[in-house]
Amino acid sequence: MKPFEETYTAWLDGELSPEEARAFEAGLDPRQRAEAEAERAATRALGDLLRHHLPTPPLPNPDFFNHSLLERIAAEERAAAPAPARSGSPFLRLFWATLSGAAVAAITLAAVVVTTGAPRMTTDFYAVTPPGEGDYYAEILESEPGQPTISAYAFHSSSEQLTVLWLDGLDYLPAEP
């Protein structure tokens, strides 16, 4: 980004101080000044057009908005609360515990089989059809942001052969001098 564009944008918006504006205008020849003034008029006209034709409606049903939000908060807090002590037949609990443990065992052993390259594993394992040898292949299987203000999602461009884990909400880093 060249500094000129920053200064120009600020001049168009009237954000330069009087001294800065004078210095900027002094650097323009008459033709450039006329073009800049025309650009300033166009910028204002564009802003007027947007504001006139894109009004912002008020929040509909504002009381319900709050009510709905508080209900969601209460529901999430209920869901996060520890489960009450179990009651019921201990034999039934043992049955379900065994069944779930067996399911976990089956899944884990299947994963071990996959990693040892069992011949029965086919390309169906992959979410996408694997490309040929030497082709670009980068697949994001799962992602989870580390902070509540960060969002992460996978972006894959087939045409550009590029996979990006797109992070939003990261703090800006100023460049070192």
Add this chain to the structure above:
Amino acid sequence: MNTLPRSRPPFGWPVAALAIVAALAFGAFCANAGAADREVVWTGLIYATNEGGPDRTPAVLAPYARQIKKVFGYNRLQLLGEQRKVMDRHQKQWSLVPGKGFVLQVDSRKKGTRGCHLHLALSRQKKLLVKTDAMLAPHSPLFFRGPLYGRGQLIIAVMVE
């Protein structure tokens, strides 16, 4: 008649079963992982910008420069830092530090038929930014869109060589 003990494991039988099975699976994995080759993993910290100056796209990124520029919307790429590590099959957790306080941790990896399954955690100054599972074929980099930096953008690239 109730023959079960009154007390039970703090987190329930399924978690206890998982712990036992996971231990067995880990043993099986270790036994079978002996055949895995060593891999070299490279990570780089890229500064993408539209500022003027010579284009110093590093050679390692040259095959992807056009795509990176188009997707991210910048026309110059500069490598601010990089690190390369040999992944030893006995190492379970290791870190790559490409620069500017970024740390890329790899907790474990398995080799699939098409690429390497990596568990990655990207942090900066001890603050976890994102965790991800990715499958990467050799020379197929994954890019993390990092924060805006100066007058451009930081991009963290990771690649199995």
Add this chain to the structure above:
Amino acid sequence: MREVTPATDHDRPAGSGSDDLPTDETALIERARRGETAAFDALVTLHRQKVYATIYNATRNEEDAWDLSQETFLKAWKSLHLFRGQSSFFTWLYRIATNVSIDWLRRKKIQSGTPFDDTILPESFEPGSHTAPRREATPRRQIENREIRRRIEAAIETLSPEHRMVITLRELEGESYEAIAEAVGCSLGTVMSRLFYARKKLQLALKDLYETV
């Protein structure tokens, strides 16, 4: 849109806090941090319109803006412990709202399969015939206004989420460069750069509109 009976005190969850709420925002934030939903409810009431406006201007859809506004406040509730008072509460909330909007815009673009493209293209919209005098009959003007609005929204749709946020925050909400930079999480230079390119792109697409309307 949703038609329901407004909430009453009977609907408030038990233990949500005293009805005797302070008017000072700092005190409300402190009480909300301690889990008092009544205090958080008061904060929501203070800021909901502005949050909704910001998100609506970015998404141009009432239902989505409503949902995303809820999501914004839900995220704020969950991360209140991270608010350290280094900026105003609204600035912090604004940042969450803009992130939520940008994420939604990105997901929408990915789902539609549209690649990111912020190159400035030649005008690709057919110019409408807006040669009717301004004092035309109201129904015709309404039709023209609808068409103008459709074209404007279509032009804004072609911007990347970041450019879209910056142009709507500046032009529709009149925010300063500093407020925009803080909300979007970028430098002042980046704000101005994005404004510059967003305006260029919209001018190319809409020039015939603001020169004749």
